[in-house]
Amino acid sequence: xxxxxxxxxxxxxxxxxxxxxxxxxxxxxxxxxxxxxxxxxxxxxxxxxxxxxxxxxxxxxxxxxxxxxxxxxxxxxxxxxxxxxxxxxxxxxxxxxxxxxxxxxxxxxxxxxxxxxxxxxxxxxxxxxxxxxxxxxxxxxxxxxxxxxxxxxxxxxxxxxxxxxxxxxxxxxxxxxxxxxxxxxxxxxxxxxxxx
Numbered sequence: 001x002x003x004x005x006x007x008x009x010x011x012x013x014x015x016x017x018x019x020x021x022x023x024x025x026x027x028x029x030x031x032x033x034x035x036x037x038x039x040x041x042x043x044x045x046x047x048x049x050x051x052x053x054x055x056x057x058x059x060x061x062x063x064x065x066x067x068x069x070x071x072x073x074x075x076x077x078x079x080x081x082x083x084x085x086x087x088x089x090x091x092x093x094x095x096x097x098x099x100x101x102x103x104x105x106x107x108x109x110x111x112x113x114x115x116x117x118x119x120x121x122x123x124x125x126x127x128x129x130x131x132x133x134x135x136x137x138x139x140x141x142x143x144x145x146x147x148x149x150x151x152x153x154x155x156x157x158x159x160x161x162x163x164x165x166x167x168x169x170x171x172x173x174x175x176x177x178x179x180x181x182x183x184x185x186x187x188x189x190x191x192x193x194x195x196x
Contacts, residue, residue: 065088
């Protein structure tokens with residue numbers, strides 16, 4: 001019986017020492033943990049995860065991607081959010097206390113990034129010029145005539161193990177979404193023209 005008590009006491013001491021030793025790593029300069037500052041327990045995010053999403057969606061700022069990955073911990077969930085919404089919300093000010101902004105080398109790049117953050121929630125199908133820009137931006141000019149067929153029967157998507165297949169799948173899904181949005185906008189314009 002005495003040996004069991006000794007083992008339990010030793011185990012409790014080891015757990016206490018481990019927690020004490022690792023608690024210093026999570027604390028920031030002002031003594032608060034990132035979880036206390038952000039309001040949630042952040043997941044581990046690697047630069048490769050941020051770069052993978054950045055390669056698929058170069059217009060989304062890296063801070064927005066990192067903040068969403070800290071919340072979800074999943075490249076797939078973050079990619080799906082971008083595909084569904086078209087943007088990721090900017091991180092709140094406390095995020096920058098834990099993860100300071102990188103100072104950009106190019107002031108024009110910073111101005112473009114700020115403009116993208118401000119314009120992100122705006123609807124992408126608000127005018128014909130915007131839809132033409134999306135068509136040319138994603139190089140979908142050759143698919144305009146077949147866009148009705150391609151969006152009608154969208155296959156079910158499953159997560160691929162190979163990163164290149166995932167990227168191709170997400171690119172195709174994005175193209176289908178752009179073409180479907182264009183069709184809806186043209187139908188809406190046609191309906192407005194017939195009513196007026």
